Each structure stands twice: as structure tokens, then as C-alpha cells.
Amino acid sequence: EAQVTQNPRYLITVTGKKLTVTCSQNMNHEYMSWYRQDPGLGLRQIYYSMNVEVTDKGDVPEGYKVSRKEKRNFPLILESPSPNQTSLYFCASSLYGPVGLRDTQYFGPGTRLTVL
Amino acid sequence: KQEVTQIPAALSVPEGENLVLNCSFTDSAIYNLQWFRQDPGKGLTSLLLIQSSQREQTSGRLNASLDKSSGRSTLYIAASQPGDSATYLCAVKGDDKIIFGKGTRLHILP
Numbered sequence: 001e002a003q004v005t006q007n008p009r010y011l012i013t014v015t016g017k018k019l020t021v022t023c024s025q026n027m028n029h030e031y032m033s034w035y036r037q038d039p040g041l042g043l044r045q046i047y048y049s050m051n052v053e054v055t056d057k058g059d060v061p062e063g064y065k066v067s068r069k070e071k072r073n074f075p076l077i078l079e080s081p082s083p084n085q086t087s088l089y090f091c092a093s094s095l096y097g098p099v100g101l102r103d104t105q106y107f108g109p110g111t112r113l114t115v116l
Numbered sequence: 117k118q119e120v121t122q123i124p125a126a127l128s129v130p131e132g133e134n135l136v137l138n139c140s141f142t143d144s145a146i147y148n149l150q151w152f153r154q155d156p157g158k159g160l161t162s163l164l165l166i167q168s169s170q171r172e173q174t175s176g177r178l179n180a181s182l183d184k185s186s187g188r189s190t191l192y193i194a195a196s197q198p199g200d201s202a203t204y205l206c207a208v209k210g211d212d213k214i215i216f217g218k219g220t221r222l223h224i225l226p
Contacts, residue, residue: 042218
């Protein structure tokens with residue numbers, strides 16, 4: 001089954017404790033991205049990747065890191081989480097990303113992160 | 117800078133009625149527009165994708181239209197059902213970005 005998986009689905013942590021949220025897709029997509037979703041602000045892009053070893057900042061990259069060493073995986077790293085990073089995070093993938101005319105984005109189920 | 121607006125933010129409609137959700141965008145230079153559905157606490161599910169050269173797309177009871185020149189798209193839902201209750205988001209794809217609206221929260225009253 002074609003899907004985007006994220007782990008963990010729920011995470012409560014404390015300020016400053018490094019964490020990683022994993023994302024994996026099984027569709028051989030080139031484009032992957034991370035979003036955060038906050039009430040009243042909608043979905044905002046954090047980072048995206050057009051292909052292996054190619055990553056770029058989205059609209060709200062501060063406090064986050066990503067890597068794309070393999071095509072299928074795109075982990076989101078919070079080196080020193082802070083309470084303002086409490087949010088619902090989504091990973092998404094599509095075949096070609098913004099330049100794909102017929103591209104459909106597939107979303108993971110979300111990770112609800114709480115930073116105390 | 118592309119901005120995507122969805123009005124209204126919330127909508128309640130009696131079951132069985134037809135309804136229209138609106139999405140507007142400020143920059144008409146888009147590759148495509150996609151409508152998504154999001155259930156509470158869940159991920160997004162793609163409903164329809166309209167390429168920039170197309171005027172509309174249909175899937176079952178859903179019909180999405182696109183008017184690039186006026187920067188508008190509508191999602192028409194026919195014969196609404198309680199199971200249609202969810203948040204509906206539109207997203208436009210430009211040169212290097214995919215920009216989402218904040219969504220319309222739809223509640224179908226039984």
C-alpha cells in the first residue's frame with residue numbers, strides 16, 4: 001500500500017532534549033517536505049527536499065534540521081526543542097513536487113508534539 | 117508572495133443540501149490547485165487536483181472548478197452527508213512552493 005509513515009505519532013518532551021521525528025515513503029517519490037499545523041495559522045512548510053542530498057528551507061525553518069540521505073526517508077530533527085515548537089507535524093511526499101503538473105501530495109498521519 | 121484564502125472559516129449545513137466551498141489565491145501563476153480533506157487530528161487526504169490548464173475535475177459527489185484569471189477555485193459537494201464533516205483545505209502549487217489555505221471547517225447537520 002502506498003503510504004507515508006511517521007513516527008512517533010505522539011510525543012511529549014521537555015525543553016532542550018533533542019528529538020527526531022522519522023518520515024518514510026514507499027512510492028519512490030523525489031519530493032518530500034515537512035509542515036507544521038497550528039490553530040489559526042494553517043499549514044506552514046518547514047523544510048523540503050527535491051531529491052537525495054538536496055534540502056531547502058520553507059517558511060518556518062528556525063529551530064529545525066532535516067537530512068535526506070536516502071530517497072525514502074526524510075527525518076525532522078529538533079536539536080533543542082522549545083515550547084513554541086509544540087504543534088502538529090506532517091510529512092508529505094509527491095513524485096516531483098512543485099514542478100509536477102499532475103503531482104498529488106501524500107500526507108503522513110501526523111505527529112503531535114508537546115514541548116514542556 | 118502567494119496568499120491563499122478560504123472563506124468561510126466554518127460552515128454548518130443540513131444533511132442533503134448541496135454546498136460550495138471557496139478558495140482564492142493572489143498569484144495566478146500556478147501549476148495546479150489541490151483540494152484536501154482533513155479529519156480531526158488526522159492527516160490530509162487528497163480529493164481532487166486541477167491542473168492549471170483545466171477548468172474542473174469531478175470525483176463522485178465532488179466537483180472542483182478553477183478560474184486562474186480571477187484567482188478562484190470552488191469545491192462543490194452534492195447531497196451532503198454527515199460523513200462529509202471535516203476540514204477542507206485548498207493548496208496551490210507555484211514555482212517552488214506549495215501554499216495552503218487555512219481551511220473551511222464543514223459540519224453537516226443530521
